Amino acid sequence: QVQFVESGGGLVQPGGSLRLSCVASTSISSIYRMGWYRQAPGKQRELVASLTDYNSTTYADSVNGRFTISRDNAKNTAYLEMNSLKPEDTAVYYCNSVLFPRAWGQGTQVTVSS
Numbered sequence: 001q002v003q004f005v006e007s008g009g010g011l012v013q014p015g016g017s018l019r020l021s022c023v024a025s026t027s028i029s030s031i032y033r034m035g036w037y038r039q040a041p042g043k044q045r046e047l048v049a050s051l052t053d054y055n056s057t058t059y060a061d062s063v064n065g066r067f068t069i070s071r072d073n074a075k076n077t078a079y080l081e082m083n084s085l086k087p088e089d090t091a092v093y094y095c096n097s098v099l100f101p102r103a104w105g106q107g108t109q110v111t112v113s114s
Contacts, residue, residue: 002026002102004095009108012085020080020108022095029053029073035098036069036080038091039107049080050098062088085112 008020020036028034035050048060049069057069068081078095092107 002028002031004102004105006093006095006105006108009093009110011111011113013114014086014112016085016112017081017083018085018110020082020093020095020110022078022080022105024076024078026076027073028071028076028078031097031100033098034069034071034078035096036067036078037094037096038089038110039094040088040091043091045094047098048093051078082110085110087112 003025005023006020008018012018033050033052035047037045037047039045048063049067050058051069051071059067066084071078090110090112092109094104094107096102096104
């Protein structure tokens, strides 16, 4: 059973940037579509970005143009580059397979505040 470990979160001012990493315990080359999700306090978890192994991407409207998802199958790692961060981006961020989700990791906290 693959396990995901997310990292790279932190406290950042509005307009700032962060790069999140998601390391899998096994190969992610067989995972067709990797996704980054987030869950803000009191809200449901939502998919913010996804990427297939053919480099086809999807983004939530709220992050389109500001976030970039990528993956490195050789390193069993997915990334989320976040720019122009806004207070409403504050959430715990998770990665997982989109089509066949595995167990959720602990996530990484992103807080955007001045």
